[in-house]
Amino acid sequence: MRDTIRFLHGDTLHEIRGIDPTLTILDWLRLTRGQTGTKEGCAEGDCGACTVVVVRYDAADHLHYDAVNACIRFLPTLDGCQLLTVEQLAAPDGTLHPVQQAMVDCHGSQCGFCTPGFVMSLFAFYRHGAAPDSERVIDEALAGNLCRCTGYAPIAAAARRAFALCPPDQDRFAAAAAATTARLVALRDDQTLHVTSAGRSWYAPATLADFAALAEQLPAAVIVAGATDVGLWVTKQQRQLDLLLSVGRVAELHQIVDDGPTLTIGAAATYAAAAPALAAVAPALAAVAPDLGALIRRIGAVQVRNVGTIGGNIANGSPIGDMPPALIAAGATLVLRRGVIQRRLPLEDFFITYGRQDRQPGEFVEAVIVPKFGAGSALRVYKITKRLDQDISALCGAFAVTVANGVVTRIRIAFGGMAATPKRARHTETALIGQPWRESTIRTAIPALAQDYTPLSDWRASAAYRAEVAGNLLLKFFLETSGEAARRGAETRIVPTLAPLAAIHA
Numbered sequence: 006m007r008d009t010i011r012f013l014h015g016d017t018l019h020e021i022r023g024i025d026p027t028l029t030i031l032d033w034l035r036l037t038r039g040q041t042g043t044k045e046g047c048a049e050g051d052c053g054a055c056t057v058v059v060v061r062y063d064a065a066d067h068l069h070y071d072a073v074n075a076c077i078r079f080l081p082t083l084d085g086c087q088l089l090t091v092e093q094l095a096a097p098d099g100t101l102h103p104v105q106q107a108m109v110d111c112h113g114s115q116c117g118f119c120t121p122g123f124v125m126s127l128f129a130f131y132r133h134g135a136a137p138d139s140e141r142v143i144d145e146a147l148a149g150n151l152c153r154c155t156g157y158a159p160i161a162a163a164a165r166r167a168f169a170l171c172p173p174d175q176d177r178f179a180a181a182a183a184a185t186t187a188r189l190v191a192l193r194d195d196q197t198l199h200v201t202s203a204g205r206s207w208y209a210p211a212t213l214a215d216f217a218a219l220a221e222q223l224p225a226a227v228i229v230a231g232a233t234d235v236g237l238w239v240t241k242q243q244r245q246l247d248l249l250l251s252v253g254r255v256a257e258l259h260q261i262v263d264d265g266p267t268l269t270i271g272a273a274a275t276y277a278a279a280a281p282a283l284a285a286v287a288p289a290l291a292a293v294a295p296d297l298g299a300l301i302r303r304i305g306a307v308q309v310r311n312v313g314t315i316g317g318n319i320a321n322g323s324p325i326g327d328m329p330p331a332l333i334a335a336g337a338t339l340v341l342r343r344g345v346i347q348r349r350l351p352l353e354d355f356f357i358t359y360g361r362q363d364r365q366p367g368e369f370v371e372a373v374i375v376p377k378f379g380a381g382s383a384l385r386v387y388k389i390t391k392r393l394d395q396d397i398s399a400l401c402g403a404f405a406v407t408v409a410n411g412v413v414t415r416i417r418i419a420f421g422g423m424a425a426t427p428k429r430a431r432h433t434e435t436a437l438i439g440q441p442w443r444e445s446t447i448r449t450a451i452p453a454l455a456q457d458y459t460p461l462s463d464w465r466a467s468a469a470y471r472a473e474v475a476g477n478l479l480l481k482f483f484l485e486t487s488g489e490a491a492r493r494g495a496e497t498r499i500v501p502t503l504a505p506l507a508a509i510h511a
């Protein structure tokens with residue numbers, strides 16, 4: 006085992022041991038290094054003031070520049086990476102980086118509090134290399150950053166101007182790419198990282214076998230993936246986490262495997278890696294269902310999607326997590342593992358009751374297997390929120406149907422936000438199976454939703470609203486997938502829903 010965290014901060018190699026493993030990158034920067042360019046606004050991943058860029062080198066020989074929220078990310082996750090903060094962007098002679106110069110030129114800053122976070126988000130966007138071809142692309146890149154005083158138009162203008170000032174393949178970071186790669190490769194090893202301080206331990210194995218063995222030996226360990234939930238336990242709930250086991254370095258858990266009929270998504274695959282719109286590495290998800298990609302684009306913002314994992318979204322058991330209803334409707338199978346023993350179960354059976362999942366001590370989520378859809382089938386997901394970006398679902402409805410000769414042969418309906426767990430609508434499904442796929446059937450089946458769900462009222466939505474919208478979404482699903490909406494020329498978007506939905510499977 007190795008007890009030292011090794012990473013680059015800019016060009017400087019840091020080798021750190023004996024540090025509290027739940028120290029956030031933000032606190033390390035500000036409190037330990039005295040580098041106060043990176044700001045703290047919310048300490049919960051919402052405002053983007055703490056945005057930094059983590060550079061990682063992947064198996065496909067790519068350097069990735071990920072914008073992440075330093076306020077909820079723990080320092081040991083930097084092992085093997087390069088951290089770039091606003092202090093590192095300008096050249097040693099003081100020449101501003103194109104994204105900084107563009108912010109100056111476009112008057113993108115007033116009080117300046119949000120500015121370092123915006124600059125780092127712009128920098129990550131710029132390093133991805135493609136000049137923005139629409140306002141929407143810029144809005145998406147900046148959706149995780151809030152500004153109270155400048156307003157967003159000058160900052161969006163800066164996003165365009167940076168590319169005009171200097172193409173990304175000609176800035177000083179592009180010139181240093183080979184050297185950066187060599188330094189990151191030199192930091193790699195297969196040893197388990199074990200960081201300890203004052204009785205607190207962080208284990209980060211590098212192989213699946215080592216991870217499984219440690220999970221079995223340390224059943225009380227908190228498994229950490231992207232920490233977009235776990236990070237808040239520390240920063241907001243002030244919880245003391247003494248034993249942590251990280252999935253971050255386990256390459257096998259990051260894999261997304263397309264074997265033709267199914268897609269197997271490793272538990273540590275991030276939203277960014279899994280969503281075709283965000284990463285070309287996994288266009289396969291689009292083949293399963295375009296709506297799943299569109300749904301992912303509405304989870305958090307870039308900073309959350311760069312680190313948040315699909316495995317974490319399932320394992321946390323939240324009744325309002327977005328992926329479970331979608332994956333249940335898609336007919337996904339969960340793969341759990343304890344030591345060398347694998348166990349598979351339909352995803353819906355994993356969620357037992359609020360806060361309780363079917364996971365044994367020492368067991369962990371290894372992957373989720375998503376079947377692809379054949380001819381005559383369709384899957385749709387509708388996320389209902391008060392605003393388009395960066396919002397948690399009031400409810401999330403997911404529907405998958407197969408129709409043969411005008412009759413429903415298979416239907417799976419699942420909702421988040423309607424019960425204490427993500428849950429299938431089995432009564433409603435029964436009311437539809439074997440019935441003609443037409444509006445009168447749907448209207449007859451909608452009352453069965455009341456047998457499936459007794460939703461709660463909370464600040465996101467009232468019980469009555471949730472119940473009514475659930476029925477409307479089933480109707481909307483029918484109208485959109487049967488072609489009825491197109492025939493009537495009707496506007497069927499009842500509530501703010503997924504931004505441009507691609508065509509369903511024919």
Ligand SMILES: Cc1cc2nc3c(=O)[nH]c(=O)nc-3n(C[C@H](O)[C@H](O)[C@H](O)COP(=O)(O)OP(=O)(O)OC[C@H]3O[C@@H](n4cnc5c(N)ncnc54)[C@H](O)[C@@H]3O)c2cc1C
Binds near residue numbers: 395
């Ligand atoms: C600003 C912000 C916006 C968000 N927006 C959304 C949203 O729109 N929709 C949404 O659904 N969620 C949202 N979330 C919640 C969160 O991002 C997701 O639930 C995310 O998928 C959690 O994944 P993670 O990798 O960060 O998990 P972590 O925080 O690392 O872990 C979450 C839980 O899962 C457990 N766990 C993780 N991996 C495994 C594993 N392999 N095996 C067993 N247990 C495991 C952990 O022990 C913990 O209990 C948001 C969070 C933030 C901070």
Ligand code: FES
Binds near residue numbers: 045054056
């Ligand atoms: S301080 Fe607000 S996202 Fe980190």
Ligand code: FES
Binds near residue numbers: 118119153
């Ligand atoms: S410039 Fe003041 S908050 Fe953005």
